[in-house]
Amino acid sequence: MYLLYLDYAATAPMLPEVIDTMTEVMKTHYGNPSSLHRLGIDAQTLVARSRETIASALHCKAAEIRFTSGGTESNNWAIRGAAYRYRHRGTHLITSQIEHDSVYATFRQLEQEGFRVTYVPVDRTGRIDMDALRAALTDDTILVSVMYVNNEMGRVQPIREIGELLRPRVKTLFHVDAVQALGKLQVVPQELGADLLTCAAHKLGGPKGTGFLYIRSGVELQPLLYGGGQEQGLRSGTENVPAIVGMAKAVRIAVQQQPQFAAHTAELRTKLESVIGAHPELTLSGTDEPGGMAPHLIHFTYPGMKSEVLVHALEQRGIFVSARSACSSSVEKPSRILTAMGYTDAAARSGIRLSYSLQQTLGDVERFDRMLTEVLKAVKPQVTARSRKGRN
Template identity: 65%
Template sequence: MLYLDYAATTPPYDEVVDTMAEVMKKHFGNPSSLHRLGLEAEQLVSQARAVIAKCLNVIPEEIRFTSGGTESNNLAIQGAVSQYRHRGNHIITSVIEHASVYETFQQLEQQGFRVTYLPVDETGCVKLDQLEQALTDDTILVSIMAVNNEMGRMQPITEIGELLRSYPKVIFHVDAVQAVGKLPIDPSKQRIDLFSCSAHKLRGPKGTGFLYCRQGLELRPLLWGGGQEAGVRSGTENVPAVVGMAKAVRIAYDHRQQFVEHTSKLREQFVEGIRAIPELKLSGSDNAADMAPHIVHFSFPGMKSEVLVHALEQHQIYVSTRSACSSGAELPSRVLHAMGYDDARAAHGIRLSYSLSQTLEDAERFSHALREVVEKLKPTMTSQNRRR
């Protein structure tokens, strides 16, 4: 099996699974309980918070545990605008954000907030000058992702942070789900107030994540109850998952340089194989430095993405498509449309995503299988076009 869908989810490290099993068996106490079992569980949560904070070069009190990236994004955005609405009514995001950000902004727009959705260029990048033009005295929040989850374009987070240093009242949130443990994220150097992480994107457990919240910044909770996580996120902490996430984060940061070097070589080989097939079109920037090393996206115009996915599956190769289906008709990708791609490309995208586990031989195997699959599918595509 060749699994190339790491941006969707990752196989947990054996060490993570073993650690979580041990915690579940031996440390099942509620961290809020006052007896010994509760105190042991609370200590494990505190240790996990400290481990993650050390990796990120932040303080433990700035880490808030959540159920994953979606909740972290919602808590950051809704919590910030609710708390600081007295400062203004204008918020900014981009047209290529993950649904958990994009749809949250749409909901806030319905609640009366004025929203600016920044466009992107043909490579999928937000432009600094357009962000600067959008900023007003009424702006209270900017939310821009670090790496686009669909086609892998990195955004100019550092430059945005530098720009926002001149706007101290504007809160800067970053969806870093596809970046934590892979690419540099430094809140103090990049002037980031809030950023989101999901454990299962870096070989940790599903259903857990965290939100970095700069010290001194207050958020209005989404959930009310026991007052856990310094009152920001009520609910009994998932101790085994939190400990497993901390281990996954530590392992990722220990191997981050190796990850970048290895996945950059993999990306180069994947891209070379795709470019060798004339029917396929790569997405994003031609400059590899603009793109995350662990994600490659391409389109097969005129061929349903699901057909290509299942054809590769016959070779025991697993990739993904971002296309949504409704009533049997493919819908174009919102992200690819925003980049100026027509329906033929925007509705027929394929994403590869990978990690340290894959080899250059795996990339070569994929290229051979892809060429074989495309050759077999071309006659089908031609007959479909004739019927149209």
């Protein structure tokens, strides 16, 4: 059976060149970067070069890049580290209602620890309410955290506008979760006005369990991990040298290919929108505003049909899609993201996410079209039966 993988927002297959590079590092550069002998120095050199490669891709300083175990740790560290380091300035934090769970749950926990959090609403398309954000800012606000691209339905947030709003507020830090943005949109922290910025390697064809946090020069964070003093004392733990080198290679490739990626995936998105729009029972999420949606991710709902039914029906036909964020795909309750956008429970239980890359073609979209049509014909009686039952 021909397999079509359309779940790149969950994770991307590792690039062959990344696998080759990591394999070579594991074979020949096995020293601990903290060791003083030649093998340790060689490993530390690789870590330093990787830091420079990533910094070059983001047009920032190498010293502003800190390696982590991935997006979740980076988000936790950025938010908790900033909240506790600058608690003497205030205890008010701001985020949106549709952040990734690693952000949303962190703020919920900080509320339990005495911080006050404002969850700014979004409109029907998923765009943050800028007027509500402005109104929420106080002299006590020390951190604002807003993701660049929503991981579930692909809405692009007005990050530059938020950065400009916060730029004069020297006591308020701005954190951007750019996990779904790097390599898809231009990501330059200084241009965005970001003080802290999160990325993960496995969304780019790099290894899982590896990420980094951009920390603008002058910003101080309280460490989450203590021990050997790696990452200039901010994040202790022996560096995963092969994974760091692999991540740097994946980042370099993704940023170099970003214009090509954006053009190709935008073409795929336009075709997919046409495919989905041909089925009246399906509703596209987001907006048709130019630049309002990420090119590599499309989301739709089928009110009355649970998303897992479509996911498994498509899987049986060799098509792999997602119901929502991979971190919460096993949760049966309505999507928190879609509920915050004003969707009904029936619609919020029915979301399907398609995400793709340079590897997919218009021919793949045509195959998806055929399989989707086949699946919808097969499941439609279930929805009709539920509707009739609901009227009785």
